[in-house]
Amino acid sequence: MYVSTFHDVVEWTRALHEHLARCLQHCSTQQDEERAKWLLEYLADHEAALEKVVAGFERQADPKALNTWLYDYISYKPIKPHQSCSATYAEMSFDEICQEIFDLHNQVIDFYRYLEGRTEIPATRELIGELLKLEQHEAMHLVHQTNRARDL
Template identity: 25%
Template sequence: MTNVQTAKDVIEQTKAFHKKLGDFYQNLADKVEKERVKILLEYMSRHHDHIAIIIDEYESSAAENILSTWFMFVHKECDLSPFFDANIGPDMTAQQVIKVAVDLDKCLLDTYEGLLQNDIADDVREVFQSLLEMEKLEKIKLAKNALKIETM
């Protein structure tokens, strides 16, 4: 799929994706029965809400010429089948939750990496490289904290 978008469009879509994930995990947390899974889902909800806030702040501080930069990239659709095929429900395990989270985070990483494969201006490349690094660090942080919660 070929897209023509501004850097701002991609940043806003990423922010919206994190916000939707935060809402999704909170809705699941309200339905699950296992306390450990509930704690994990509530943590993941807060985690994604926090990332959405960070991206919003990042966007607010970015130069307008960077945000308004147009570029074309070929991006494969995110494979959301793990999200839809997952056994998501009140009796889900912590490991099922973690697997869904890892698969969805991979979608964002693939998007940033796809953008960075293009011939784009250095200042725009720097923005998306920074966002990619932040996503990678947040993924590690999420995995560590999820493991701690799972072994409580």
């Protein structure tokens, strides 16, 4: 997906979470390790819920902010998760899945920080700031929940 406006950023993020939810759910049906299977199901549900929350940003955000062009974006390389789910999560251990998902969320957070630092219009800075807070909160929530599962 080519990202040129803040609307594209929101749509890209929504699509990323949607894709990840589908992939994790698909891989959970092929995972042999019980704890990793549970983790994949949990993460799939979490990503699906996050996709819905991000979609809400598209409906509620200021249209002027959404339609603002990204001028300094060209130098940033966005995250490109595998385009088709090749069942790689089905072959990973619990800890490997956690690391992969945490890394992906951290890349999204870094992307939002990058955009927030280069946004001069208050409405777009607020939009990116809200998305950044959401991603940070959800990443912390995932770390907390997976650490609890690891302790079991």
